[in-house]
Amino acid sequence: MLKETFDNRFRGWGEQPPADAVVIHVMRSDGHVLSPSRKLLNDYQLKRISWDQFVVRFREEMNNDFCKGVMKVIKERAKEVDVYLVCACWNKEKKCHRFILMDMIEKMD
Numbered sequence: 001m002l003k004e005t006f007d008n009r010f011r012g013w014g015e016q017p018p019a020d021a022v023v024i025h026v027m028r029s030d031g032h033v034l035s036p037s038r039k040l041l042n043d044y045q046l047k048r049i050s051w052d053q054f055v056v057r058f059r060e061e062m063n064n065d066f067c068k069g070v071m072k073v074i075k076e077r078a079k080e081v082d083v084y085l086v087c088a089c090w091n092k093e094k095k096c097h098r099f100i101l102m103d104m105i106e107k108m109d
Helices: 038-045 051-062 065-077 097-106
Strands: 002-008 022-025 083-087
Touching: 002 097, 038 051, 051 065, 051 097, 065 083, 065 097, 083 097
Parallel strands: 002 083, 022 083
Antiparallel strands: none
16 A cells, blocks of 8 residues: 655654555655655745645656656555655645655556
C-alpha cells in the first residue's frame, strides 16, 4: 500500500515506517527525481506563487517519461509491500509535494 509520512530534524517522524516497509525520501535536499525543482520550491517558500500554482507547476515538472516510470515502479511495488513517500514537510494542510505524488501515483493506469 502507498503511504506517506514526514521526518524532519525538529519534529522527528510523523509515522515511523515499519522495518519491512520501503522508504523513499522524496526530498529536494536528497536530490530525488520526484522532488520539486529548486526554483519551484523557492517560488513557493518565498510566497511568489500560491499553493494552487505550486500544484500545477509540480505536476508539469513530473510530466515526463522518466518521472512517470519511477512513479509506475513505486505503484507496482506498493501492491506487494507498504511504500512510504517521505519528506521533511510537516503541516496540517497537507501542503507537501508527497501528497501530490500520492494522488498522481494512485491515478496512474
